[in-house]
Amino acid sequence: MNSNKPVTAQVISGEKSGFTLGPLQMGPVCCNPQPVIEVENLSLRYGDKTALDKVTLDIYRGCITALIGPSGCGKTSFLSAINRLTDLIPNCVIGGRIRVDGLDIHTAESNVQALRQKVGMVFQKPTPFPLSIRRNLSLPLREHGVTRRSEIDAISEQVLRDVGLWDEVCDRLDTVALSLSGGQQQRLCIARALALNPQILLMDEPCSALDPIASGVVEDLISHLRGRYTIVIVTHNLAQARRIANYAAFFWVKERAGHLVEFGRCQHIFESPTHQLTAAYISGARG
Amino acid sequence: MLKINAMRWRHFYLDRLVQVFVYLAVLTICAVFLWILIDLLRGGFAHLSWNFLIESPRDAGRAGGIGSILVSTILILLVALGAALPLAWTTAALLAEYVSTTSKFGIVVRYSLQVLAGVPSIVFGLFGNAFFSIYLGLGFSILSGGLTLACMVLPILVSTAEAGLRAVPDSYRLSAAALGMTRAATLIHLLLPIAAPTLAAGLLLGIGRAVAETAALLFTSGYVDRMPGSLLDSGRALALHIFDLSMNVPGGDAPAYASALVLVAMLLCINIFAMKLVQNWQRRRTILE
Numbered sequence: 328m329n330s331n332k333p334v335t336a337q338v339i340s341g342e343k344s345g346f347t348l349g350p351l352q353m354g355p356v357c358c359n360p361q362p363v364i365e366v367e368n369l370s371l372r373y374g375d376k377t378a379l380d381k382v383t384l385d386i387y388r389g390c391i392t393a394l395i396g397p398s399g400c401g402k403t404s405f406l407s408a409i410n411r412l413t414d415l416i417p418n419c420v421i422g423g424r425i426r427v428d429g430l431d432i433h434t435a436e437s438n439v440q441a442l443r444q445k446v447g448m449v450f451q452k453p454t455p456f457p458l459s460i461r462r463n464l465s466l467p468l469r470e471h472g473v474t475r476r477s478e479i480d481a482i483s484e485q486v487l488r489d490v491g492l493w494d495e496v497c498d499r500l501d502t503v504a505l506s507l508s509g510g511q512q513q514r515l516c517i518a519r520a521l522a523l524n525p526q527i528l529l530m531d532e533p534c535s536a537l538d539p540i541a542s543g544v545v546e547d548l549i550s551h552l553r554g555r556y557t558i559v560i561v562t563h564n565l566a567q568a569r570r571i572a573n574y575a576a577f578f579w580v581k582e583r584a585g586h587l588v589e590f591g592r593c594q595h596i597f598e599s600p601t602h603q604l605t606a607a608y609i610s611g612a613r614g
Numbered sequence: 615m616l617k618i619n620a621m622r623w624r625h626f627y628l629d630r631l632v633q634v635f636v637y638l639a640v641l642t643i644c645a646v647f648l649w650i651l652i653d654l655l656r657g658g659f660a661h662l663s664w665n666f667l668i669e670s671p672r673d674a675g676r677a678g679g680i681g682s683i684l685v686s687t688i689l690i691l692l693v694a695l696g697a698a699l700p701l702a703w704t705t706a707a708l709l710a711e712y713v714s715t716t717s718k719f720g721i722v723v724r725y726s727l728q729v730l731a732g733v734p735s736i737v738f739g740l741f742g743n744a745f746f747s748i749y750l751g752l753g754f755s756i757l758s759g760g761l762t763l764a765c766m767v768l769p770i771l772v773s774t775a776e777a778g779l780r781a782v783p784d785s786y787r788l789s790a791a792a793l794g795m796t797r798a799a800t801l802i803h804l805l806l807p808i809a810a811p812t813l814a815a816g817l818l819l820g821i822g823r824a825v826a827e828t829a830a831l832l833f834t835s836g837y838v839d840r841m842p843g844s845l846l847d848s849g850r851a852l853a854l855h856i857f858d859l860s861m862n863v864p865g866g867d868a869p870a871y872a873s874a875l876v877l878v879a880m881l882l883c884i885n886i887f888a889m890k891l892v893q894n895w896q897r898r899r900t901i902l903e
Contacts, residue, residue, distance in 0.1 A: 415791055417714055443794035454789040456804055466803055467793040516789070523793065 360387040363527065363557050364409060368423035371404050373416065377584035378404040381423070384576055384590055386527075391549065391558040393568035393593065396578030396608070401585025402561045405578070406529045409559070410446040411439050427527070444471055447520030451532040453512035455504035455519075460496055463504050463515060464522050471523055486518040490548055510541025514548065521556075528552065530560040534567065546571060565609065569597050577605045654878060658871030666872060671839045674863045675855065680873055682841035686756060686849025687825065689842060690835055693760025694767060694824050695817075701764075702771030703813070707801055709772070710779035731769035738766050739830035747834055754848040759835025763827055767820035774819065778812025779805055807895075814892040821884055825877065828853045852877050 362385035371379040379401040386392050394402040404413070411432060413419045425432050432442055456463050464483040473479055483500075487493040492514045496507070504515055513533060520528060530549065534542035550571045552558060562568050568575055575596040577589045589602045600606045607613035669679030705723070713720040742762030752758040782805050790800040806813070828851070836848035837858060850858075856873045859866035 410792060412788065412792055415788065440794040440796065443792060448789075448792035450785065450789060450792075452785065454785045456786060456789070457808060458804075467790075467795060470793070470795045470799050519793065 360385075360390075362386065363388040363428060364559070365426040365429075366405075366409075366423070367425075369405070369408060369425060370422035371401065371408055371413065372420045372422075374418045379408075380581075380584040380586055382585075382587045384587055386557060386559055387574065388557050389554045390573040391553050391560060391571055392574040392576060393572035394559065394561045394576050394578060395563075395565060395568050396585075396588075397580065398563075399585075400578040400580045402578050403531050404585070406448070406531055406559060406561055409527075409529055410443050410448055412443075412448065414439065440471075444523045445525055446527045446529060447523060447525035448529040449513070449516050449520055449531065449533045452536050453509060453516050455507070455512050455515050457503060457505055459501045460504045460507070460515065461500040463519055467519060468522055482522050486521045487515075489521055489552075490514040490518045491544070492518060508541065510537050510544055513537060513541070513545055517545070517548065525556065527557045527559070530558060532561050532563060535563060565597075569593060577602070577608065579604055579608070651878070654871055654875045658868065658873070658875040661868040661872035662875060666869075667876070670841055671855075671869075674866070675839065675859050675869050676863060676865050680852065680855060680869075680876065682839060683850050683852055683855045683873075684876070686835070686842050687852040689756045689845065689849060690760045690763060690831070690851055691821065691824055693757060693845065694763035695821070697761055697764035698767050698771055698820065699817070702768055703775050705772050706775030706779060710776045711797065711801055711805070727769040727772055730765070731773070734829075735766060735827055736829040738762055739833040741765070742830060743833035752846065754834065754836030754838075755846045756835050756842055756849045757845045759831045759849070759851070760845075762830050762834045763824045766827065766830060767824050770820050770823060771816050774816025775809070775813050778809035778816070781812065782808050810892050810895060814888050818885055818888055821888075822881060825851075825881060825884075826853055827851070828857050852880075 364386035366382060366384045366386075369379055369382045369384075370377070382401075382405060394405065396402055407413050408421060409425060409427070409432075413421060421433070427442065427446060430437060456466065458466065461483065464486065465479045468479050468482060473482065484493060484497075487496065492511060495511060496515075504512065507515060513536075517528075517533070533549070534545050537545060546567060549558060549560065553571075553573075560568075560572070572593045574591065575593045576587060577596060577600075578585050579588045580586075589596060589600060589605045591601075596605060597609055600609060604613065663679075666679040667684065668681040670682040671680060672678035709720055709723060713723075739762065742758055742765070746752045746758035746761050747754060750758075752761075786804055786808070787800060790804055791797075795804075831851050831854050835851060837850045837854055838848040839850045839855070840847075842849040852873060856870050856877065859870035859873065
C-alpha cells in the first residue's frame, strides 16, 4: 500500500513522475509516532451552536492524518482552530488546549503570524490572489521579511518545482494567477503555503473542487509531501483518505455537536474499526 | 389547444412590450444627454476660443475669458480632494475591515454619513461660512471653499469605498490570514488594489459633485473673479461663474454657455483620466511587481 512505502522510495518514484523534491528535512517517522500537534479537550462554539465537543487528538510528525466524517461534524472547524483562523470568525469561542511543537497557541505571548507561518493552510476552493503568479508567491514572503529579489525568485522557483508547476508556468510568471486551470491554481496555493517553509500543512478538502485528473495530480503531490511536512487533510473521499493517509480520525455528530469517535492508523480504521459507527460509515451504511 | 395558443400570443406580446419599454427608457436618457450637449454646443461653441480659456473675465464676464476661474476651480477641487480622500478612505477601511456590520459604532458612523449626504448644499455653505470662514478665520477663500466641499463629498467617498471593500470576497482575507499576513498588509497590498475600480468610481462621483457645486461656495470661497494669488484668496468656481452670468449679468448668455461647455468637457476629461490612471495602477499592482 502506498502509505506504507518508505519515504525514500517515494522520492525516487517522485522523480520519475516529474516531481523533483528537495532533500528531506524530516525523516520518515511514522513508525515512531512523535506528536507535533497536541489537542486536548478542544471545544469550539459559534455563538450558542457547539461545533466541536471535547476533542483530544495527537497529530504525528511527518505523517498524513486524514479527518473523515459527515458534513457538519466539525472537521473544518478543527482544522481552522489549529492555525487560529477561528480568530477571524466573530462569536467563535474556543475551550481546551492546542499545542504546536510543545507551545500553547493561545497564550498571550504566542504570535499568530508566526504560528500561521509554521502551520500553512490550503482551502477547498483554490484561492490564488487576483495578482500575478510571481506576486502571489512574493507577497507573503515579503510579509515574513524576505525582501531580496534574488532570494524571493529562488524560493518561488523551488516551491513551484516542488508542486510540479514550474515547467507549466515558468514562461508566464507575470500573468494573472486566475488564468491558470483549477488544478494549477490549487497547486499554486500549495506552493504559496510551502514558500513560507511551514512544518505543518492543513488541507481542507483540497481536491473536492477539482476535476478527477487535476484531483489525481494534487493527491499525488500531497503524498509526495509526506515526511517533509506534517499534513492534516479533511476529505470526504474515503478512498482518497485510504490511499494517502497514515492516520485517520473519524468525526461524528452527536447531540448536534461534533465528536471525535475514533482515531488510529489508517489501515486500522478502514479494515478493523473498533467503533460500530466507524464501521457503518466506512462501509457506507451510515453517513 | 385554443387556450394554449392564446397564452403563447399573450407571452409574445408581453415580451415585445417589455422590450419596447426598455429601449424607450434608454433612448429617453440618451436624448436628454444629447439635448443638453447640443444646446450647450449651439449656444457656446462660437464663443469658445483659446483666449477664452486663458484670459481673465472682463466687464463682469461679458468679455474676456475664464482663465482665473478655471484656476480657482481646480484649486478648490484639489483642496477638497486632498482633505477628503485620506479621511474617507481610512474611514471606509475601518468600517469595512475593522468593524463588524452589526457594531453600534459602525451603525452610528454610517448613519451620520447618510444624514450628511442628505443635507442640502446651502446648509453646508452656511456651516462652512460660520466654521471655516469666521470661526477659523480663513475668510472668503479657496481654502474655506475646498474644505466645505470636502465635508460634502465625504459621504459619497466613504460609502462607495466601503462598498468596494466589502465586495472583495472573504476567501481572499482568509487565505491572506492563513499566510500569516497582517490585516494592514492585506488591506494595502490586496484589498485596495482589488477594490481600486470602485474607489475610482466613488472618486469620480465626488469630483462631479464638487465641480458642480454652487450654493456652498457662494458663502465660502466667494465670487471674486480675479486670478487667486494664494489659497487664502477668494476665488470664483466655474459653476458659480455660470450661475452669475446667467442670472445677474445681462448679455452674459454666450459666455455662460461657453463656460458650461468647458465644465462638461472638464468632467469628461477627468473621468477618462481617472479611469486610465486606475487601470494602469491596477495593472501594475496586480500583474507586475
